[in-house]
Amino acid sequence: MDQHLSKNAEEWRDTTLRQAQTKTPQRQKKFVTSSNIEVPDLPTEEDLRNFDPHTNLGYPGEFPFIIAAVEAYATLGKVSDAMRHVFGEQREFRSAE
Numbered sequence: 001m002d003q004h005l006s007k008n009a010e011e012w013r014d015t016t017l018r019q020a021q022t023k024t025p026q027r028q029k030k031f032v033t034s035s036n037i038e039v040p041d042l043p044t045e046e047d048l049r050n051f052d053p054h055t056n057l058g059y060p061g062e063f064p065f066i067i068a069a070v071e072a073y074a075t076l077g078k079v080s081d082a083m084r085h086v087f088g089e090q091r092e093f094r095s096a097e
Contacts, residue, residue, distance in 0.1 A: 009042050017041070035088025 006012035031039040040047065069079045 009044050009046055012042060033088060034091055034093075037088055 004015055006016060033039060069082065074082075
């Protein structure tokens with residue numbers, strides 16, 4: 001049996017994923033986090049084309065996104081809204097008792 005190796009995510013969706021879904025369909029069409037952020041079916045480096053780890057991520061304990069906002073004189077509300085948009089909100093879940 002020949003092993004197919006996709007060259008990109010679109011080809012993977014058209015070949016490997018389609019073949020797998022004929023055997024076992026997905027449970028639902030799309031998945032979202034508790035913050036209503038859609039989870040991609042296949043996260044790849046293609047999703048990170050404009051991602052600069054130094055600028056966008058930084059190092060543990062350092063927050064380049066907050067520093068850039070403060071340097072631009074952003075208000076606390078604007079910084080909070082931007083962080084909510086990027087990271088979502090943490091919500092507490094009640095356990096069923």
